[in-house]
Amino acid sequence: MSSARERLTRLLSLVPYLDAHPGADLEDTAAYFGIDSDTLIDDLQLLFVTGRPGHMPDDLIDASWEGGQIFISNAEEVSVPVRLSAEEAGVLVLALELLSSLPGLDSEAVATAASKLRLAAGENLRTAVDVSPIDVDEELLSAMRQAVDDESALQIEYYVASRDELTTRIIAPTNLVPGSDWYVDAWCYSAGAPRRFALGSIRTWEPADHPPLSVSESSSRSHEVTLGFDGRGAWLADELDVTEREYFDNGETSVRVRLLVHSVDWLSRFLLCHADVITEVDDTDAVSAALRRLG
Incomplete structure (x- = not known):
């Protein structure tokens, strides 16, 4: 099951792709986007209520997939591939600059990616994007x-x-x-x-x-932790850098995630901040640390 953010990202890429490939095969398109054909059909059905404000028939995207070939029309408003704004590009360039300083990474590849982003954002702005990393000794x-x-x-x-x-x-x-x-x-x-x-x-x-x-x-350094959130805290699953994500329709837990934690101290503070929406956690050391903070 895709999160709302993942689905929106896919839809913003799907429309330009289909506009550039009229008659695209349904199964091939699903494989291209890493989903199954039923999920792709759900996305196509959503396009029927997507379009310009006004919600008149001529304002909405039309899609058909009879015979296994996909055609869309009236999609000019969103048929241009999504481009980063100057601010978004700047944030990514800053992140890449920081990554280049971390150990164990291919600094040349990171520098190449940052250079391409600077060029793309510079074209949009007609000027270069100047992003300075954190001052450090x-x-x-x-x-x-x-x-x-x-x-x-x-x-x-x-x-x-x-x-x-x-x-x-x-x-x-x-x-x-x-x-x-x-x-x-x-x-x-x-x-x-x-x-x-x-x-x-x-x-x-x-x-x-x-x-x-x-x-x-050594074992207290980096380790994987399972966290569960109820419906009110399900948004946290999209904010954390998780390795696994599982959603549930019934029960107290709405979403369960696995994530890599580098600090018990950080996890204990996270548990205290979001205790009212956390339904499960499998790190007893972090729970004990959180309880000590309360004491």
């Missing part, structure tokens, strides 16, 4: 990236603004995360738990002579 970012790759530890001096305190910690970085600042997910030996640190609050850093993470510590 490049030497610190490089040290964190190297520590992630080597699975090594660092000793850092970390400023805690809420206490106006400079703390010394030994951490084992596991993942770099871009946001309003650059962040690093790490096992904090001082706290004995995973933590997320803002690079902008790290004052000094140096290699630390510390043994590798134990099996129990």
